[in-house]
Amino acid sequence: MINETYMEAMMTLASDYDQMSQELFRLAHKLEDTPGYNPKNEMYSLVRTAEQATVGLRGLAARTEWEKARELYETAGDAMGIRVSEDPNWIKITVPAILPKRNARDNTLYLTRPLRACLLKFQAADPIERFERCVICIVHQYDAALGTRRVRDYDNIETKRFLDVIESVFLTNDSGLLCSVLQTTKMGDRDATDFYLMLPESLLKWVEKYL
Structure with missing residues (x-):
């Protein structure tokens, strides 16, 4: 079941989560420097990315044992x-x-x-x-x-x-x-x-x- 395509998808997903983590740290520092800043648009974008990444992660997990x-x-x-x-x-x-x-x-x-x-x-x-x-x-x-x-x-x-x-x-x-x-x-x-x-x-x- 585990093949090169599967591992590439896993690494791409890991990169997506890493980018989300970096963006959250960036926003936290920006809020610290600018207390009145509203990160509404950035958070909205992060929610979209997180949901898509979660769906992708479930798909990878399901492929390890389809009947489950x-x-x-x-x-x-x-x-x-x-x-x-x-x-x-x-x-x-x-x-x-x-x-x-x-x-x-x-x-x-x-x-x-x-x-x-x-x-x-x-x-x-x-x-x-x-x-x-x-x-x-x-x-x-x-x-x-x-x-x-x-x-x-x-x-x-x-x-x-x-x-x-x-x-x-x-x-x-x-x-x-x-x-x-x-x-x-x-x-x-x-x-x-x-x-x-x-x-x-x-x-x-x-x-x-x-x-």
Whole structure:
């Protein structure tokens, strides 16, 4: 399995991580010299590079033992804090805070593949019937300690690709006639995004509890 092409890919990936490390040190020194500097653009670029590098690293790891690829993504999902739980009235799916909507070059496989693996694992362990009619409530949580200026408009948050993964596992059909999507925001002790899936008749109970 290990060949020259594989080793070249590994060295390229190591170089990517090394460059990210150097850039973080450079930004840290710049902030030390210029306290008012905002590294927004550089950090955004680093996030993109880190996600792409992580996807590449998973690919290299999966090639060492292909039959364990799904287990690899389940492990990644657990490390990222993806959680799935079932309540009598709804299913709750928690993922790390969804980043702002980005362009087509950005690789959402960083989160969507581990998310799908975790959902399939949950469905296999505790099978539930797919929703024919469904309401999905999305709660965007923001760390209150970091202030309210970070709160974004909903049309500037990438949710579609994550909803596509959730719907492919739990819904029979994601037609707008059968599935409604609501969004809300709350301040909390950390950044995260919660998806609640429920039958339409459970929505009032959810609203009473969370709004």
